[in-house]
Amino acid sequence: MSNTTEKALNLLRYLPRVCISNIRDNPGAHKQARRGRGQHGGDYHGAGNKGAKARQSYTRLGYEMGNNPFYLRFPFEPYYKGHHLKRQYPPVSLLNLQKLIDTNRIDTTKPIDLVAIMNTGLFRLYPDQQHFGFQLTDEGADIFSAKINLEIQWTSEPVIAAIERAGGFVTTAYYDAQSLHAMINTKKFFERGIPIPRRMMPPPDAIEYYSNPANRGYLSDPEKISKERLVLAQKYGYTLPKLDDQILEMLKERKDPRQIFYGLHPGWVVNLTDKVILKPLDEELKEYYAS
Amino acid sequence: MSLRCYFSQLLRSRLSAHSNTYKNSVRHATYKASPFAEDIEPTVKYEVSKNPEEWKYVERALPLTIVPQPIRKESYPSGWKPQTEDVKKLPYLVQRTKNHMIPVYLQISQRGVRRHTFVRKIQGDINLLEQELKEFLQKESFQPIRSQVNELTGIIRINGDHVNAIKYFLEKKNL
Amino acid sequence: MFRNILCSFSRLAIATRTPQSNVFKNTSDNLVKQITVRNFSLLNIQAPLAAPKLLENAPKPQPAATSTRTVTKFSIRKGKRKSVKAVLKRFYRLQWGIWIRTKAGRNKKLWKKNPPQKRRLRQHVFCNSTQSHMLDKMVGPYWRKPRYFIDDPYQPYHVRNEFERSRVTPKPYIPPEDRI
Known part of the structure; x- marks a missing residue:
């Protein structure tokens, strides 16, 4: 018996049932059908005799032989006005978040921010397409139950109520495009070797949202936020649960308005190979990054 | 005489606008004259700090390289269920994906007309699983359930959108 | 060659200044006079070269704005598809x-x-x-x-x-x- 047949028989012993649907002929057994190309392939190269199709002289897409075409018959409507200026927030639902927590993709013992969500690898964000972070939608608000310290870019009232009823905290924070690029791929950002930038202030049309305690904005007064928590609890009919001291410290952790990563200050350079952080000593730079 | 020269220059400059750019080119540096590039020390003063507490924050910001294993809990509010040990008793196995999800997918083609449900990663007696699935789905459907088995790749393809029905069937068996 | 060019410029100027008079009616003497006048006018930067007063307030000829309705499948510069x-x-x-x-x-x-x-x-x-x-x-x-x-x-x-x-x-x- 030849070497190839032996190998083939050995393979057969290992594979499951072989039938017509999972085998194929040896290469060269069937001749490929000629499509009509080249000198001997065909006179008309698969295009038939004469006509616009053979001569590639089609009328343009949408043309209706001279009468007013469909795509020009109707009046203007500013559907897409300002589409390139408005901010976009791709949705993440509470159900998604709960699934991540259930499957242990996200660590609830630490604060959850955009970095944590991006590190799961399950969500994509494109800052160059005017994406400014994620918005939390209320799908799964009924079943949500996890004590988390969440920082998101946009939410609505029922979502905040659902998280606070479960015993967690929500904050809405703004990140500019440069900060987003740093957060989306933190490894790539640290490898660039540039100092962590300061987070920029939100634009004029967003400042109102982020300074409003009802939205749990990061620029609003913490005392007003605690008052709003009570108001929301009364509105949706639940009592604010008591929190353990162990978790309370973690739940209280908040970022500075100019900070991008937890625990890392702007102006620092992270060296991943030497596992070292470089901090500036110049007074000017320190002042700038602290402002 | 001077007038002529002036006028002729004007004309030439207007007629040959391109050729002037090369006449007045000056080379400010040459390859041979310029020195080699050297490593410049940073002029900014910085300190190198090795604080293990700060480094914890850096590690927290970096992503995990492997999908973490799920932890056993009493209840999962989202409706997700893990695969249990009694799965070994069955004659077939539908292995979970690397994200610990059930491998049942919907394929839509022909501009929304054709819908096929795929069950992947099947090991063991695939024909028995196909029979059971057909029985289960036929109860709900008036049309005959058409399916195809590919034993080599461990895939069952069923015509129609039965993704959630099949997921319910498999979850009942703790697969 | 130099003189011929000047003559052609001056002829244009004559035609635009006095549209009613026929160019061919002008004698060579008149042409020479206008040429000499033109030369000095070049030196005097005050007056522009050719300032036909009749066309001062007239609308400037613009290339007709034609709309393109075709779908460009491969653009010249980037090779991308363009939207209509x-x-x-x-x-x-x-x-x-x-x-x-x-x-x-x-x-x-x-x-x-x-x-x-x-x-x-x-x-x-x-x-x-x-x-x-x-x-x-x-x-x-x-x-x-x-x-x-x-x-x-x-x-x-x-x-x-x-x-x-x-x-x-x-x-x-x-x-x-x-x-x-």
């Missing part, structure tokens, strides 16, 4: 594949239209499948991407799971024990 702007001014794409439009004549002759007619004209309408398919081809992939605006009036319409043909996600299953 006329489509984006009149239609809007919903994420499940349909395009919507306004009705023709919604702002015209409203005095003779009765209220239900006016209401129908104000509504936005679907395009059919063939039309939507054609509009998809006339527009680049940028316009088929989902948009996630806040307070978008069209946000509820980008998903149409009520009908099987437009469903994107798998249809839900309620087990027999949970059914009413």
